[in-house]
Amino acid sequence: MKRKKQEFQFSVASSPQIRSPRSTARIMVYVILALLPAALWGVYQFGWYAAAVLAVSVAAAAAGEGAICLIRKKNTLSDGSAVLTGLLVGMNMPPSVPLYIPAIASLAAVIVFKGAFGGLGCNIINPALGGRLIAFFSWSSAMFTFQTPRTILESGLTVAGATGDAMTSATPLTFLKSSVPEYAGSISNEMEVLSLKHYSLSKYDAAVTDKINSLFGENFCYGYFDAFFGIKGGCIGEISVFLLLLGGLFLIAKKIIHWEIPVAFIGSFAAAVWVFGGLRAGTGFFSGDVVYQIFSGGLFLGAFFMATDMVTSPFRRGSMFLFGIGCGLLTFLIRYYGSFPEGVSLAIVFMNLTVPMLDRLFIPRRYGVKKKRRVGVGKGGNA
Amino acid sequence: MIKELTKGIFRENPVLMLLLGLCPTLGVSGKFFNAIGMGLGVIFVLVCSNAVISLMKKIIPNQVRIPGYIVIIATFVTIVELMLRAFSPVLYSGLGIFIPLIVVNCIVLGRAEAFAGKNRLLPSVLDGLGMGIGFTLSLMLIAFIREILGAGTLTLWESGSTVYRFVIPGLSEAPVSVLATPAGALFVVGFVIAGINAVKQYRSRPGKDARKGASV
Numbered sequence: 190m191k192r193k194k195q196e197f198q199f200s201v202a203s204s205p206q207i208r209s210p211r212s213t214a215r216i217m218v219y220v221i222l223a224l225l226p227a228a229l230w231g232v233y234q235f236g237w238y239a240a241a242v243l244a245v246s247v248a249a250a251a252a253g254e255g256a257i258c259l260i261r262k263k264n265t266l267s268d269g270s271a272v273l274t275g276l277l278v279g280m281n282m283p284p285s286v287p288l289y290i291p292a293i294a295s296l297a298a299v300i301v302f303k304g305a306f307g308g309l310g311c312n313i314i315n316p317a318l319g320g321r322l323i324a325f326f327s328w329s330s331a332m333f334t335f336q337t338p339r340t341i342l343e344s345g346l347t348v349a350g351a352t353g354d355a356m357t358s359a360t361p362l363t364f365l366k367s368s369v370p371e372y373a374g375s376i377s378n379e380m381e382v383l384s385l386k387h388y389s390l391s392k393y394d395a396a397v398t399d400k401i402n403s404l405f406g407e408n409f410c411y412g413y414f415d416a417f418f419g420i421k422g423g424c425i426g427e428i429s430v431f432l433l434l435l436g437g438l439f440l441i442a443k444k445i446i447h448w449e450i451p452v453a454f455i456g457s458f459a460a461a462v463w464v465f466g467g468l469r470a471g472t473g474f475f476s477g478d479v480v481y482q483i484f485s486g487g488l489f490l491g492a493f494f495m496a497t498d499m500v501t502s503p504f505r506r507g508s509m510f511l512f513g514i515g516c517g518l519l520t521f522l523i524r525y526y527g528s529f530p531e532g533v534s535l536a537i538v539f540m541n542l543t544v545p546m547l548d549r550l551f552i553p554r555r556y557g558v559k560k561k562r563r564v565g566v567g568k569g570g571n572a
Numbered sequence: 573m574i575k576e577l578t579k580g581i582f583r584e585n586p587v588l589m590l591l592l593g594l595c596p597t598l599g600v601s602g603k604f605f606n607a608i609g610m611g612l613g614v615i616f617v618l619v620c621s622n623a624v625i626s627l628m629k630k631i632i633p634n635q636v637r638i639p640g641y642i643v644i645i646a647t648f649v650t651i652v653e654l655m656l657r658a659f660s661p662v663l664y665s666g667l668g669i670f671i672p673l674i675v676v677n678c679i680v681l682g683r684a685e686a687f688a689g690k691n692r693l694l695p696s697v698l699d700g701l702g703m704g705i706g707f708t709l710s711l712m713l714i715a716f717i718r719e720i721l722g723a724g725t726l727t728l729w730e731s732g733s734t735v736y737r738f739v740i741p742g743l744s745e746a747p748v749s750v751l752a753t754p755a756g757a758l759f760v761v762g763f764v765i766a767g768i769n770a771v772k773q774y775r776s777r778p779g780k781d782a783r784k785g786a787s788v
Contacts, residue, residue: 293748301759305766326750 213309216499217269219445221276223436224494228280230432231425234338235284239425243279246291250275253299261308270309274298277317280426280490281534282324284336285357290328294320314541315498318534325534335360335422337389341415344392360422361412362486363530364388374471380410380478382470388412391420416484427487437493446497449506453513454492454520459483461521469525488520491533501541505551512547515540576695580702586679587710588765593679596670597711598757605727607715609663610670611708613656615701617648617674622688622700629689641684642675649674662730679707710764717760722751 232240254271258264265271278295298320303312325332337358359367361383368386369379376382383390394414402409415421419429427433440446459479466477483489496502496516503512516536523532586592596614600606624644625632632640653671656664664671674680683703688696719726724744729736750756 287746289746305762323748323750326753327748328746331746 213268213270216445217273219443220440220494221269221273223439224273224276224280224426225436226432227419227429227436227490228276228426230419230429231280231284231427234340234419234428235336235425236339239284241288242282242284242286242291242425243276245288246279246282246295247272247275249292249295250278250299253296253304257300257304257308260304265308268309271299274303274317274320277426277494278320281317281321281424281487283332283334283423284425285334286324286331287328290324290331293327294324296320297323310500312500313544314538315495315501318495318538318541321534322538333363335363337422338420338428340391340393340420341389344389358389358422360486360530361388361416361481362524366524366530369470373469376470377472378410378476378478379467379470379472380412380481383412384410390415393418394420413480413484416481421485424487424490427490430484430489433489433493437489440493440497446493447502447506447509449509450497450502450513450516451492453510454496454516455483455488457514457517458488458520459517461518465521466525482524486524486531487533491520491537492516495534496537496540501544503544503548503551505548505553507551508544508547511550512540512544515543573695573698576698577702580699580704580706581709582706584703585706585710586682586703587707587714587761588768591765592682593677593707594761596673596677597714597761598754599670600667601711601715601718601757601760602722602752603666603727604712604715604719605730606663606666607711608708609656609660610667611704611711613652613667613671614674614677614679614707615704616652617645617677618680618683618700618704618707619697620648620700621645621680622683622696623693625684625688626691626693626696632689637689638681638685641681641689645680645684646675660731662732666730679703714757714760714764717764718751718757721748722753722756723747723749 228243232243250271251266254266258266275295275298278298279291282291282294298316301323302314302316302319303309306312334357364386365379365382368382372379372382372385376385382388390411391414394411397414398409398411401407417430419431421428437446437451441448441451459482462477462482463479464475464477466479466482467473467475470476492513496513503509516533519536519539520532523529523535527535529535580586582589584590587594587597593614596610600610621641621644625641628640628644649672652674653664656667656671683700687699691699716726720740720743724740724742724747726738726740727735728738748756751760
């Protein structure tokens with residue numbers, strides 16, 4: 190018995206000989222774990238209905254994957270990727286969205302953007318973002334209705350920027366995009382608009398900002414604290430930058446995602462905002478408010494969890510940087526000059542489409558072969 | 573002879589099998605009525621141009637046959653355009669640029685080049701009719717799906733004040749409006765073709781019936 194086992198251990202088969210104990214399911218569990226704190230924060234801020242949105246998204250994604258399994262006669266449900274896709278779709282939904290929207294978005298994500306392309310590993314764009322975009326372009330008004338977070342309601346302040354009732358209000362990005370041009374030229378930083386127009390912020394934000402200003406003798410605007418810790422309107426999973434950052438660092442430490450993409454993404458976005466972001470507030474070049482812009486909207490959720498999707502991001506370090514830079518610049522252009530207040534998802538989907546070309550730019554040199562020419566279509570190539 | 577008529581409807585359906593004429597398919601299949609109008613226009617152009625081209629195939633020099641075909645096709649397209657403008661302004665504005673674009677519709681030009689320029693009159697007319705009907709049917713199928721899901725309505729007739737339009741309650745308030753865009757049309761075309769391929773595969777699955785399997 191013992192001998193037989195030894196024989197098995199040393200048997201030689203064809204490649205791959207080195208196997209990782211890591212399975213797809215394990216990676217998916219880690220990513221879901223990294224996402225959960227931010228999702229729970231969203232549920233805390235927006236109430237149980239947000240939890241229902243998340244649950245419906247996950248259930249619909251799992252059901253869609255189940256249907257694909259039946260068609261393909263192959264069990265791909267247990268690898269957990271559908272659950273992750275569903276969770277990401279749910280986290281990308283505004284908290285008060287009608288429940289059929291996350292359901293259809295999740296089904297579209299799993300069936301149209303993944304199943305139809307041949308399943309996990311063959312999809313050309315991030316399935317969760319595909320599903321989100323279907324919802325985004327189909328039910329725009331529902332996708333742009335954002336609930337006021339609990340902490341602000343409990344602060345007992347009047348909710349500025351509210352539409353109709355106090356339960357819904359504009360996200361900081363929407364608010365800035367529509368309000369900053371009114372004050373262009375009369376402000377030194379577009380953050381001042383939040384105070385000038387009485388955009389509601391939590392009492393903690395005011396307390397912390399005042400404390401820091403008195404300690405360091407600075408004159409920071411209000412709003413950074415709320416933006417970083419997620420006391421603001423937005424999609425369920427995107428608001429807590431702090432928890433998303435922790436989750437992202439956990440994944441980088443676990444070597445599940447590469448640091449190059451989020452760094453290039455957020456870095457290039459920050460650079461573009463710093464250089465050109467002040468133009469709409471009339472403060473000239475090199476005066477954009479970098480910190481507030483990177484803490485707003487879905488940038489961290491996108492940069493750490495969507496752009497780094499293993500299937501739809503590049504392999505090589507150089508192409509990862511290019512990919513991240515493209516995402517960052519497109520996000521900047523859409524946020525500042527597009528018709529939508531937020532452009533992270535559109536930017537990532539667009540850059541997903543360029544991944545095969547980006548990877549071709551950085552084909553490594555084979556050992557013993559001189560690097561002669563770039564591999565191109567129709568030239569035969571050497572790779 | 574009857575095969576020339578039926579091949580365009582199923583086996584060589586221009587849109588769903590040969591993937592020809594996708595531009596008007598994506599462009600005008602947002603509304604069921606527009607799809608019918610476009611289909612009838614293309615049937616007229618196809619039948620007439622195929623007939624004239626097959627009659628003139630000895631006269632047209634081979635070197636300039638494509639310009640020759642285009643002149644003939646453009647004549648009939650102009651007729652369609654002026655007739656629509658006069659009798660159905662709603663359809664005319666609904667189809668817009670896609671009416672003059674029938675001139676360069678690859679189905680029309682393709683049938684002229686591949687069939688009418690080599691065959692006699694009657695087969696050419698039947699071929700044009702079959703291809704036109706195939707185009708119309710696939711356009712109607714795609715428009716049916718797109719209008720119901722993408723707008724929550726189904727427009728059967730629209731002319732001045734007489735409008736026959738079913739409004740689907742519930743769906744029309746919050747339709748999947750992405751399907752009303754050309755990008756959504758690509759999704760629908762893709763899934764319809766996938767469905768047809770699935771049926772074809774099922775019918776030709778091994779071990780079913782050797783003779784029938786060979787003929788599919």
